[in-house]
Amino acid sequence: MSQSPSPDRTARSLVKSLLAADGPCDEVRVQGWVRTRRDSKAFSFIEVNDGSCLKGIQVIADADLANYQSEIVHIRTGASVEVVGALVSSQGGGQAWEIQAREVIVHGNADEDFPLQKKGHTMEFLRSIAHLRPRSNLFGTVFRVRSRMAYAIHRFFQDRDFVYVHTPIITASDCEGAGEMFRVTTLKGEDFAAGNDEKDFFDKRAYLTVSGQLEGETFACALSNIYTFGPTFRAENSHTSRHASEFWMIEPEMAFCDLGGDMDLAEAMIKFLVEDALEHCAGDLEFFGRFVDKGLHERLEFVRDRAFERVSYTEAVEILQASGEKFEYPVEYGHNLQSEHERYLTEKHFKCPVTVYNYPREIKPFYMRLNDDEKTVAAMDLLVPGIGEIIGGSQREERLDLLQANLESHGLSEEDYWWYVDLRRYGTVPHAGFGLGFERLLMFVTGVANIRDVIPFPRVPGWAEF
RNA sequence: UCCUCUGUAGCUCAGCGGUAGAGCGGGUGGCUGUUAACCACUAGGUCGUUGGUUCGAAUCCAACCGGAGGAGCCA
Numbered sequence: 001m002s003q004s005p006s007p008d009r010t011a012r013s014l015v016k017s018l019l020a021a022d023g024p025c026d027e028v029r030v031q032g033w034v035r036t037r038r039d040s041k042a043f044s045f046i047e048v049n050d051g052s053c054l055k056g057i058q059v060i061a062d063a064d065l066a067n068y069q070s071e072i073v074h075i076r077t078g079a080s081v082e083v084v085g086a087l088v089s090s091q092g093g094g095q096a097w098e099i100q101a102r103e104v105i106v107h108g109n110a111d112e113d114f115p116l117q118k119k120g121h122t123m124e125f126l127r128s129i130a131h132l133r134p135r136s137n138l139f140g141t142v143f144r145v146r147s148r149m150a151y152a153i154h155r156f157f158q159d160r161d162f163v164y165v166h167t168p169i170i171t172a173s174d175c176e177g178a179g180e181m182f183r184v185t186t187l188k189g190e191d192f193a194a195g196n197d198e199k200d201f202f203d204k205r206a207y208l209t210v211s212g213q214l215e216g217e218t219f220a221c222a223l224s225n226i227y228t229f230g231p232t233f234r235a236e237n238s239h240t241s242r243h244a245s246e247f248w249m250i251e252p253e254m255a256f257c258d259l260g261g262d263m264d265l266a267e268a269m270i271k272f273l274v275e276d277a278l279e280h281c282a283g284d285l286e287f288f289g290r291f292v293d294k295g296l297h298e299r300l301e302f303v304r305d306r307a308f309e310r311v312s313y314t315e316a317v318e319i320l321q322a323s324g325e326k327f328e329y330p331v332e333y334g335h336n337l338q339s340e341h342e343r344y345l346t347e348k349h350f351k352c353p354v355t356v357y358n359y360p361r362e363i364k365p366f367y368m369r370l371n372d373d374e375k376t377v378a379a380m381d382l383l384v385p386g387i388g389e390i391i392g393g394s395q396r397e398e399r400l401d402l403l404q405a406n407l408e409s410h411g412l413s414e415e416d417y418w419w420y421v422d423l424r425r426y427g428t429v430p431h432a433g434f435g436l437g438f439e440r441l442l443m444f445v446t447g448v449a450n451i452r453d454v455i456p457f458p459r460v461p462g463w464a465e466f
Numbered sequence: 467u468c469c470u471c472u473g474u475a476g477c478u479c480a481g482c483g484g485u486a487g488a489g490c491g492g493g494u495g496g497c498u499g500u501u502a503a504c505c506a507c508u509a510g511g512u513c514g515u516u517g518g519u520u521c522g523a524a525u526c527c528a529a530c531c532g533g534a535g536g537a538g539c540c541a
Contacts (some may be wrong), residue, residue, distance in 0.1 A: 234539090392541065
């Protein structure tokens with residue numbers, strides 16, 4: 001069925017550009033997948049989508065086409081076709097342009113059991129056909145926005161002279177303190193059972209990274225401002241709509257920067273990304289606003305235009321205690337804020353993104369910088385409505401003696417962090433950074449409620465199909 | 467790991483002790499510049515699995531398995 005390309009063929013046009021045409025065109029060529037077909041005796045309407053945008057283009061295939069009876073009337077939803085014809089203004093309502101076909105090549109029809117229908121699928125079912133769901137309106141839209149946001153993230157940092165650093169995915173430091181890790185090993189049989197790590201591929205235990213932060217700090221202490229953007233892995237057995245075992249994280253790190261500068265960057269970044277989405281994904285966002293989250297557009301404009309709130313952890317606890325709200329878990333100074341507390345702050349009290357900073361030292365990791373009050377550390381979490389924590393960051397402890405004391409009080413061995421501690425020996429500098437969960441950002445920007453629906457092939461406990 | 471909900475046709479669901487249903491999707495035919503098209507006919511199910519209660523179980527009970535939501539942890 002397929003034809004070999006020849007130099008004089010009409011170049012392929014994207015459906016996106018045809019729909020935006022400002023005049024008719026004698027010869028155009030589209031290639032894509034059929035969304036629906038309706039036929040009569042005299043002709044058939046074929047809607048073709050190529051993923052370049054939400055909408056498809058309507059193709060008119062007259063019954064006198066050579067393969068009309070043999071192929072065209074048998075085309076089912078999901079078939080791949082190539083159409084050559086004229087772009088003409090549409091006689092029917094509903095679309096400005098359509099293609100009057102001169103040739104319809106059926107590259108591959110879809111079997112009768114093609115599972116994607118025109119209506120009524122649950123997200124759970126679509127997850128079970130992750131290889132086909134990008135052909136649905138919703139997932140095509142999600143993954144176009146994902147691509148655009150990845151690009152926007154690089155633009156945000158590159159425009160500010162941040163250097164993109166590729167931190168390792170396989171790591172041998174076994175105590176980064178950010179949750180359970182996946183083991184990487186080539187050990188077999190007895191050696192595996194006995195845990196003979198010295199015989200393993202790297203001569204020691206290795207894992208998939210849970211964060212590139214520590215390695216990122218080393219590069220910030222050389223290139224000043226850096227960022228990472230890559231996959232991270234958590235072997236936590238968590239079953240929620242906001243957690244995945246494999247996800248992408250953005251981690252900027254700035255030398256000569258304190259917590260205030262860190263919060264400034266985090267807030268500017270969220271605003272920039274929201275603004276970029278509003279500007280470059282308008283059609284896609286409108287779709288989400290209609291079918292996924294009615295208040296999406298309003299919320300995104302609000303985030304773009306309004307100042308974010310900032311409160312210290314101490315103030316946040318006071319607000320929560322004075323709220324009169326009935327929480328499942330009590331609000332107590334010295335305890336971590338629960339999900340319900342964070343949601344209350346951002347959704348009900350402030351009704352906008354909130355940065356909470358200066359947390360009690362006891363509930364935060366060893367690398368965070370001790371404040372002058374000696375009770376709190378220079379940490380911050382950026383909370384957004386609908387999701388809760390989207391960014392977590394801190395100013396890092398740059399003083400050698402305090403870092404060593406922190407390692408000890410957290411039960412960690414300085415030997416395991418020798419290179420990290422070294423940074424404090426050779427030209428130490430105040431520095432700060434944060435981690436942004438890429439998928440959580442996408443959930444926020446699209447309104448999609450489950451993290452599994454913004455990752456092409458999600459990995460969660462018990463599920464690694466595809 | 468804990469708590470709650472859920473599992474009936476390819477998909478979305480109804481049926482909730484008495485012969486297994488609808489819409490969509492598929493097939494066949496018809497009709498129409500249609501657009502989640504429409505009309506008619508038709509094929510399609512070990513009602514998650516195993517065991518129990520009952521004259522009789524999709525329906526009631528138990529265990530197990532799968533799915534979803536929430537909690538913890540975090541991004």
